[in-house]
Amino acid sequence: MHQAWRDSQAWTKFGTPLSTTSNEACKLFDATLTQYIGWYDDPSMQGMGTCCDGMLKADPHFVMGHVLKNGLNVLGTGRTTRLDSDLSRDIQDMEDLALRQKLTSREQKHVEAVKLWAEGEMAKACDIWESILLYNPLDILALKFAHDSYFFLGFSTQMRDSIGRILPHWKPDMPLYGYLLGMHSFGLEETNLYPEAEKTARKGLEINPNDAWSTHTVAHVMEMTGRQDEGIQFMSGTEKDWAKCGLLACHNYWHWCLYNIEKGNHEEALGIVDSQILPRAKNSGAMLDNVDACSVLYRLKMEGVNVKDRWQDLYEICRSHTDDHILVFNDIHILMSLLGVEDKTVTHKMMDSIREFIRAGKGDNRDITASVGLTLCEALIAYDDEDYAKATELMYPIRYKVVTIGGSHAQRDLCNQFLIHAALKSTKHEHHKLARHLLMERKALKPCSPLTDRLIERAMAIHIE
Ligand SMILES: [Fe+2]
Structure with a gap:
């Protein structure tokens, strides 16, 4: 799962420059982002949390680092400034840092979007991420934050189209490209385009068998089209690939359970509950x-x-x-x-x-x-x-x-x-x-x-x- 992390020059060359002088912070930004996109903790990097902490230790004034950390906090753990004074302080610190630095407008928009999300304004935050993507279609952080938020809002069409319109700007050899197919496939599935969804997800899995989000789309297609036996076979046959993606594995086991509940195999379902889901x-x-x-x-x-x-x-x-x-x-x-x-x-x-x-x-x-x-x-x-x-x-x-x-x-x-x-x-x-x-x-x-x-x-x- 490990890859060569991008330094400052590499991010600039990619078209999404980061305002920091620390190469270490840039590389750990990439490592954190990559694990977030892939739903896993990379043991060789001591996991996403350690990378995120290391990134801000390398440059405490790295605004996009704070955007990533706070964004993961609000989207991933569901914290909100309404109840959480520590988070309010973190968001305020991020805004203060942004005001004191010369940032790109893309970075400024990221700050604003995360602040809005933390205040409960998810749809408005999505509008800002989309405005970033209009000029920076390679900004996968904006894309993924919007993707997750559309999911939380039940905006299936937006989830599909948000990816569909930027895909032509990407090339298969670009870092994290394969994950776009997983995201797109899920939007296709949630808009009932099952054959297209399955085809796209399987393409994502050809590129990277460890793409648990593409696996997840296939699981959904099997669920929605009543292919329970095939679903069970698919989940058990690929378990070694997706079970290591700890941020999504429990949910994929949940899908596996659904096939068993459908079939009335309640003991099998309880077995998965007891061995995987509950622990x-x-x-x-x-x-x-x-x-x-x-x-x-x-x-x-x-x-x-x-x-x-x-x-x-x-x-x-x-x-x-x-x-x-x-x-x-x-x-x-x-x-x-x-x-x-x-x-x-x-x-x-x-x-x-x-x-x-x-x-x-x-x-x-x-x-x-x-x-x-x-x-x-x-x-x-x-x-x-x-x-x-x-x-x-x-x-x-x-x-x-x-x-x-x-x-x-x-x-x-x-x-x-x-x-x-x-x-x-x-x-x-x-x-x-x-x-x-x-x-x-x-x-x-x-x-x-x-x-x-x-x-x-x-x-x-x-x-x-
Ligand atoms: Fe699901």
């Missing part, structure tokens, strides 16, 4: 890993599987994030863990915190929480209280707005399944009718789905006049 979520503490773990346990619970005390460790991690409100997507999964351990006190506190965030907060996620997030959480609580009619009535009107909470189609499918389960369990006749309609809709979209077939069997067993 990884516990060790990393990363929100992506935690939401995956919560998501898979909740899906198994809906399938009627007793997941026993598996919620406990997740609850311990999630309970410290109940006031964050970085993304609705995170909030609903955090709530699942609270419901999983039946902690009504913390559940109530979290709901109060969400209402307060809607009242006094700002930014994209505040608006999404107000329009859909709060209702989603209320629906989860109603389901947990066994008030399935209420859960159905809460979820049904917002189902086409769920896309705004971000994540992928496969991740948000939990909400589709939830509505069907709630409607099936409801005491109301019209909800049973609704469940059948939702299932027909689901079958039409993805004909090969044993999970759908099992639910259809259940729906048909309910007597409807």
Whole structure:
């Protein structure tokens, strides 16, 4: 995975010069960026965090170094200036440094974008990264920050087009080129262009079999097109290539689990949960890993599987994030863990915190929480209280707005399944009718789905006049 890191001259030659006199800082910028783009910690470089620290040690005044560090902090760990005074200070220091130096306009824009993201203005930050790309299509940091943000916002079309329009400026021998194919393929997949997505992802994997994001696209294509057996074969056959990409591996195992849940192989799914997903979520503490773990346990619970005390460790991690409100997507999964351990006190506190965030907060996620997030959480609580009619009535009107909470189609499918389960369990006749309609809709979209077939069997067993 290691490559020859670019020094100051190399960055200038590439067309994205860095304002620092330290070659060491430039090289460690490259090393940190490369690991971020590739979703891995390079052991020969002691990982991404060590590279990032070393970069700022080499030049504490390196503005793009601060941009990278703060950007990774806000996008990667979901920190926000609303709650985190250390981060506020870091962002302020970055701005002060930028004011005192003669920077390129590209670098100044990076500073502004990261500041906006830290304040919860994700879409506005994306506009700035796109304005950078208009003149600097080789700026892969702007590209990746925008790509990740579009994902958080559920902006699938932007995720696809953002890459598509800059690709002609790149040449295959440029550093990190292969990863662009992984990013593009995922945008293609999320806009339902499955054959194009698979072709592009497989091209990315030809260039670099360790590109876990291209692997991830193939996993999604298999998921969305009902190719569960092929999916299991693909994930097990390539495991050695992507499992070392620690920042994404847990999520790829989550995809592997989904095929097993689809097929009704609950023991196999639990095996992956216990051997990979839970230990990884516990060790990393990363929100992506935690939401995956919560998501898979909740899906198994809906399938009627007793997941026993598996919620406990997740609850311990999630309970410290109940006031964050970085993304609705995170909030609903955090709530699942609270419901999983039946902690009504913390559940109530979290709901109060969400209402307060809607009242006094700002930014994209505040608006999404107000329009859909709060209702989603209320629906989860109603389901947990066994008030399935209420859960159905809460979820049904917002189902086409769920896309705004971000994540992928496969991740948000939990909400589709939830509505069907709630409607099936409801005491109301019209909800049973609704469940059948939702299932027909689901079958039409993805004909090969044993999970759908099992639910259809259940729906048909309910007597409807
Ligand atoms: Fe995924």
